[in-house]
Amino acid sequence: xxxxxxxxxxxxxxxxxxxxxxxxxxxxxxxxxxxxxxxxxxxxxxxxxxxxxxxxxxxxxxxxxxxxxxxxxxxxxxxxxxxxxxxxxxxxxxxxxxxxxxxxxxxxxxxxxxxxxxxxxxxxxxxxxxxxxxxxxxxxxxxxxxxxxxxxxxxxxxxxxxxxxxxxxxxxxxxxxxxxxxxxxxxxxxxxxxxxxxxxxxxxxxxxxxxxxxxxxxxxxxxxxxxxxxxxxxxxxxxxxxxxxxxxxxxxxxxxxxxxxxxxxxxxxxxxxxxxxxxxxxxxxxxxxxxxxxxxxxxxxxxxxxxxxxxxxxxxxxxxxxxxxxxxxxxxxxxxxxxxxxxxxxxxxxxxxxxxxxxxxxxxxxxxxxxxxxxxxxxxxxxxxxxxxxxxxxxxxxxxxxxxxxxxxxxxxxxxxxxxxxxxxxxxxxxxxxxxxxxxxxxxxxxxxxxxxxxxxxxxxxxxxxxxxxxxxxxxxxx
Numbered sequence: 001x002x003x004x005x006x007x008x009x010x011x012x013x014x015x016x017x018x019x020x021x022x023x024x025x026x027x028x029x030x031x032x033x034x035x036x037x038x039x040x041x042x043x044x045x046x047x048x049x050x051x052x053x054x055x056x057x058x059x060x061x062x063x064x065x066x067x068x069x070x071x072x073x074x075x076x077x078x079x080x081x082x083x084x085x086x087x088x089x090x091x092x093x094x095x096x097x098x099x100x101x102x103x104x105x106x107x108x109x110x111x112x113x114x115x116x117x118x119x120x121x122x123x124x125x126x127x128x129x130x131x132x133x134x135x136x137x138x139x140x141x142x143x144x145x146x147x148x149x150x151x152x153x154x155x156x157x158x159x160x161x162x163x164x165x166x167x168x169x170x171x172x173x174x175x176x177x178x179x180x181x182x183x184x185x186x187x188x189x190x191x192x193x194x195x196x197x198x199x200x201x202x203x204x205x206x207x208x209x210x211x212x213x214x215x216x217x218x219x220x221x222x223x224x225x226x227x228x229x230x231x232x233x234x235x236x237x238x239x240x241x242x243x244x245x246x247x248x249x250x251x252x253x254x255x256x257x258x259x260x261x262x263x264x265x266x267x268x269x270x271x272x273x274x275x276x277x278x279x280x281x282x283x284x285x286x287x288x289x290x291x292x293x294x295x296x297x298x299x300x301x302x303x304x305x306x307x308x309x310x311x312x313x314x315x316x317x318x319x320x321x322x323x324x325x326x327x328x329x330x331x332x333x334x335x336x337x338x339x340x341x342x343x344x345x346x347x348x349x350x351x352x353x354x355x356x357x358x359x360x361x362x363x364x365x366x367x368x369x370x371x372x373x374x375x376x377x378x379x380x381x382x383x384x385x386x387x388x389x390x391x392x393x394x395x396x397x398x399x400x401x402x403x404x405x406x407x408x409x410x411x412x413x414x415x416x417x418x419x420x421x422x423x424x425x426x427x428x429x430x431x432x433x434x435x436x437x438x439x440x441x442x443x444x445x446x447x448x449x450x451x452x453x454x455x456x457x458x459x460x461x462x463x464x465x466x467x468x469x470x471x472x473x474x475x476x477x478x479x
Contacts, residue, residue, distance in 0.1 A: 081106060081139060083359060086377075088352035088385045098353065099326045099333075102363050105135055110163065117166060126174060126181055129167035133185075133195065134286070134328075136164055142363050145398055159196070168195060175207075180214030183207045187222065201226065217243045218287065221250035233264035244276060250288035253280035257294075260306055270308060281320055289329035296320030296332070300345055314346055321345075325357065330364035333357045337372050351381045367399035371407050374399070378419070393420035400431070408435035409443050416450055425454050 081102040090098065100108070109132050116128040144154055174182035187207035193199040205226060211219035220243035228236035237258075243251025258266045259273035277298075280291025297303040299317035321339075324332035337357035343349040355376055361369035374395040380387035393414055399407035412431030415424045429450050435443035 081142065081363060084388075084391060086385060086388050086391065087355050087359070088381075090352050090356055097322050097326060098356065099328070099360060101356070102135065102138060102360065105131075106139075109135055113163070113166060122174060122177075122179060125170045126179065126185070129170040130181075130185055132163055132167040133171075136161070136167075137194070138363050141365055145365060145401075164195065178210070178214065180211045180216035180219075183214070184211040184216050184219050184222070187211065187219070191222065191226070212242075217246045217248040218250060221248060221254065221288070224251065224254065228264075237264060237266075244279075247279055247283055248288075249280045249283035249285060249291055252276045252283070253288060253291040253294070256280060256291070274308065274311065281323070284323060284327060286327045289324045289327035289332065292320045292327065293324035293329050293332045293335075296324060297335075318345055318347070325360075328360075328364075330361045330366045330369075333361035333364075334366050334369050334372075337361060337369060341372065341376075351376060351384055362395070362398075365402075367402040367404040367407060370395040370399040371404060371410065374407075374410060389420040400434075403434075403438055405435055405438040405440035405443075408432075408438055409440045409446070411435075412443065412446060412450075416446070425450055425457075429454070 083101055083103060109128070112128055113132075116125055119125055140159065143157060147154065171182050171185050175186050184207065187204040189195050189197045189204075190200045190207065191204035205223065208219040208223045208226075212223065220239045224236040224239035224243070227233075227239065237255075240251045240254050240258075244255045253276070256273045256276035258264055259269045259276065262268040277291055277295050280288070281295040284290075284292040294303065295311075296317045296319070298306065298308050298311050299313045299320065301307065301309075301312050321332050321335055325336045334357070337354045339345045339347045340350040340354035340357065355373060358369040358372040358376075362373060374392045376385075377388040377395070378392040396407050396410040396414065400411045408431055412428045412435060413419070415421060415431060416428035417423070421427075429447060432443045432447045432450065436447060
């Protein structure tokens, strides 16, 4: 296959670039359908290997280092993904199938920056750039959640960081060279309005088309999704089928769900759906981990509305849920956190692993994960970690901002009892009413109880008999 090569000088109209980071060194582009990625790699973190079993190694993960450097983003952006010091520590070394923290990922990406920028391998650079931007996207979303804002003009403190500039320059340069996966990555920026780009679905579609014509089959999935959201299911299925014939994980997953649920005129066909889902799970990557998660949930018999008794296999369920969680799928991380909290699916009770998984899911905006952390911090656990009412309150508040019924109830409880805040029965009533409206059944009982408590405080009972103690408190309350 023809290689594309371009020297740095030719990227600036024949002039020597003033900043080596403004361009990328000579590329030797090799088109591959299966990307090399951080989460699939056998990453060396803190001088220990952390990988999912049988995962291929990414070429930018080969260098060893005794110390991990700092991350060149603003202090606010980095501090958000640091694990609170009060959280229990994982065993060292941690199990190989447990994903690293986002802090570890960020440090590893930063450590790989210089070798990657000086590499002449396009696939290596593109894998690093994609990982860096995915990690930054987590930071952006987390900062927005912490700041509790839905303002569309909100600008994260890590936007425009050196890390982002380097990653975008790599992808932009490769787009100019016609690299298929680079076209796909930039297409996502335009489809979803990411990394300083306005939403431009027409241009995104063109980039996806170019990526697909270059052999990058994941583009077929995004093209299918664009047709599906435009209510053109015929064209959507055409592209999904094109991708599934090449065993693309995302296309196989979408076709499997259509066969399970009989969507878009497709007949319900469980044997076909199971075959496609198994392929999606086998080929799952960090951009399409859903197949591994859904197959795991089916094997655990915990998927609502779909039951396939012949698939029940707890060992296989655990394997696929762990894989999806390792690949960064928030729902799988949430499930793993719950499994270690409740000792489900054959997992042992392990507060440290439970909080580890909950924290990963929380960084991706899962409100139930924040509530899981809130409950752990409210109670603590023996000698492993102490209670922390501040974290318990703030995580419940973050989950309540997404209208999670249990979180709304928790906020009422915190204000009623006075956990991290002063007792405020009016605030408690307001939160309980929101929880009841959202469907929390316990909230109604608390509304009645708090209402009686407020009434007693406003109208304290009078002591019978003569004397000044028989008078109402001053100032008098209305009757």
